[in-house]
Amino acid sequence: MREQVTVFGAGYVGLVSGVCLASDGWPVRVLDVDAAKLETLRAGRSPFFEPGLDELLRKAISDGMLEFALTSEVESVTGIAIIAVGTPATTTGSADMSYVRSVLEFLEEHATAGSVAMMKSTVPPGTGERYAARLESRGISYVSNPEFLREGSAVTDWFKTDRIVIGATAEALRRASTLYANIDAPVVTCDVTSAEMIKYASNAFLATKISFINEIAVLCDLVGANVDEVSRGIGLDGRIGPAFLRAGIGYGGSCFPKDTRALDFIATLNGYSFDLLRAVIEVNARQRLLPFRALKAHFGSLEGLRIALLGLTFKPDTDDVRESPAGEIASLLHAEGATVVGFNPIPVSFDGLDEVSETLSGAVAGADAAILATEWQEIVRADWPALVTTMSNGAVVFDGRNALQAEDIRGAGGTYIGVGRPSGPSDSTR
Ligand SMILES: NC(=O)c1ccc[n+]([C@@H]2O[C@H](COP(=O)([O-])OP(=O)(O)OC[C@H]3O[C@@H](n4cnc5c(N)ncnc54)[C@H](O)[C@@H]3O)[C@@H](O)[C@H]2O)c1
Structure with a gap:
């Protein structure tokens, strides 16, 4: 008989963990404080884009292995409780521990003796040490189990990880390890603080x-x-x-x-x-400023220029724009008087964009410059010689990911600028 798993947080880490564990036969309940998110999930849809997740989510729900609830609706927690709430940066740079703290306090009150609190959120070394004694005085074990999945390949990463790290005492370690029994990966076991530091x-x-x-x-x-x-x-x-x-x-x-x-x-x-x-x-x-500096150096002033910003998420195959370099670049260009037209293969937006185009060709047509900010394959593999011919004013392409073929742009009459790549055709023989 497998233990009940309760996951706190239906975000990138919590939802992927919950769905993958449910697919592996664990009875899973995913909790969140966001009612709209839970409604989307109950309808069998992930609130964010992650390749392969929707299919597994729907199957786990229909198999009766996965359910969703508001944290406030839950009266008791037994078995293994996975904590996967956010730990965003505060203004000082420290991790904001308020969400984690609130879940740990919830567990102190609602988890039954014999349960395991398993920390997947990224928390500063020393966090477990600080909370373990309080939880253990109520018969709840504390385990550090940091997560290494990558957005864009999170489902694959869950089942094919390089390693599993578990920081815990012996009995809690045995129970935490059973969650990963079907995953073929080295398990690094250590004390809680070392796991947090890893x-x-x-x-x-x-x-x-x-x-x-x-x-x-x-x-x-x-x-x-x-x-x-x-x-x-x-x-x-x-x-x-x-x-x-x-x-x-x-x-x-x-x-x-x-x-x-x-x-x-x-x-x-x-x-x-x-x-x-x-x-x-x-x-x-400094790197984020490169396209801005290169375009300023090339054009002198950005006032009135039309600039296509291509790839708005922080990496391909996700809809996550948190701390995306494109966001900062858009604000800088916009503040200098340029019109910034964004394009992303999965629609997203943020401040600093003057327009969002539904198509790559629509973003690039008539632009004085284009900046590749994220190497989505849909953008990299496009017909760049054809795109360049639709641009104006010398068609400057700043390749912020060194992912485009310089010759495609130069051959079509454009100006190619990469990062640490030769700056012109004459350089290619160096
Ligand atoms: N995103 C990643 O690729 C990734 C990878 C490895 C580790 N991590 C770490 O995992 C943690 C979670 O990251 P994320 O990107 O999944 O965050 P996220 O912001 O996508 O999701 C966090 C979720 O927790 C919910 N939440 C807040 N308080 C709650 C509560 N009391 N009960 C239940 N749910 C609550 C929020 O509503 C939100 O849905 C962070 O510490 C992060 O650093 C993230």
């Missing part, structure tokens, strides 16, 4: 790789090297690996920016200056 260290390391290659891209520009070739050359080294080595306008999203800032805050709080991490954050902030 999550921050992973994200900080990946962010470091991105900022590192972006620094190398600057040097490539200065010495006339091509960062694509440099990335390939270093990425083939098994000690380095090819992932996260594409130069561009930097990382965004709901995790890397907030988690790097939170780790910096944690370091400061503990009297340590994490200089490397600060540099990573600074480099990333």
